[in-house]
Amino acid sequence: MTGTLTVVGLGPSGTDFTTPSVLKALEEATDVVGYFTYVDRLPPAGPHQRRHASDNRVEIERARVALSLAAEGRRVVVVSGGDPGVFAMAAAVFEALEYGEPGWRALDVRVEPGITAMLAAAALAGAPLGGDFCAISLSDNLKSWATIERRLTAAAEGDFAIAIYNPASRARPEQLGRAFDLLRRCKPAETVVLFVRAAGSSEAALDITTLGAADHTKADMRTLIIVGSSQTRLIERADQTPWVYTPRSEQVRAS
């Protein structure tokens, strides 16, 4: 088998955040596989390239299609938003690989990194992930809620800043509220909380609040939440949105 499969991340929106390395992989691809939303963001395909867009939510199935095409000798790219290795397609591809055709292990499978949502969201606010931090997906489609609670508790005990992916969907409207309730029991009410919607796009929106006041109903599928550490702070500005950052040191010193 001489086919290749490259799992790429387009970044948060459009292609302004897509790396040259990813654009090159896309140019060279004979086949591009992905969710409609991501395939639609790509520049038009040349005549040599087939596109396999689907609204299939079964990511493993999409991964198997991509691996089968690569096994036929095609040069396949699987597109994700953000970074493919962070709550996206790369893990699904390796899962399909591990439990799929033994011959697939001879394929040239690579991952090309992208700007994941929390980095774009943090950049919009300032530098809230400037100290140690965690990334937690709130989706319990693939793991138990008990595991999510265990991780939120540990993140609070470690005083990490916390980036919360997949905070809410139509099928899971209440889980962010439960997460905030848990965090309110372990962190001060004045802890900085950010709701960042559609970071990196022209519709990007930042809402700065506190853990005490955070309203979970304001989040949707395009929102990323950042809960600050004890050190996360605001820099107030006249008539403008404050900047939010987490100092690198535990005790900020004027210098």
Place this chain on the structure above:
Amino acid sequence: MTGTLTVVGLGPSGTDFTTPSVLKALEEATDVVGYFTYVDRLPPAGPHQRRHASDNRVEIERARVALSLAAEGRRVVVVSGGDPGVFAMAAAVFEALEYGEPGWRALDVRVEPGITAMLAAAALAGAPLGGDFCAISLSDNLKSWATIERRLTAAAEGDFAIAIYNPASRARPEQLGRAFDLLRRCKPAETVVLFVRAAGSSEAALDITTLGAADHTKADMRTLIIVGSSQTRLIERADQTPWVYTPRSEQVRAS
């Protein structure tokens, strides 16, 4: 004041991972401020652009220089490797801003995200950060070792995959060993550990080992360490490096 200051991340190496948005900011800059290593990675400057490279390790001082230039009305870019908001220059700029000239708060200060080291390192190995994960800097220049131990312990208790930045330097040769010792007390000896050196560059190297066998003396300033969660696993291949990934689900099912 009409000056601007944009803190950008070049990604892990060269400019193959530098976003179009960052390249545009660099093109439009009248002044580029940064550590020699990063300024040297940039394409040659046009005649309109001044470059202020330094080997100054006092990041706050560099941030103040950049803010002063912006306050003079210049269009300033501060360059970081990786992502500027992850253990890099963005937090230093906001620290300098908060404790600096009050007039600096009127400046247009922005952050442009980049591919941070752990994403490039994870992509090289497969998808080891495919589940929930933490990022911890092992440098105790700016925080206490007690805080680092508290965070490593919490990360182990939460069964996160752990990306360890700044695992070692000439001044701190022993801390990664202490971190491994701590983790060995809370996680199984067979936990997957990755040493990834110079991810994203032509000298990139991946060493796959276990927590029981991990040798801290193999890390240097260009190494990023990933310690797996309990779910992180290898996909073995004939005559090739295994892929390493963390499944999205707690219990992988053949599908």
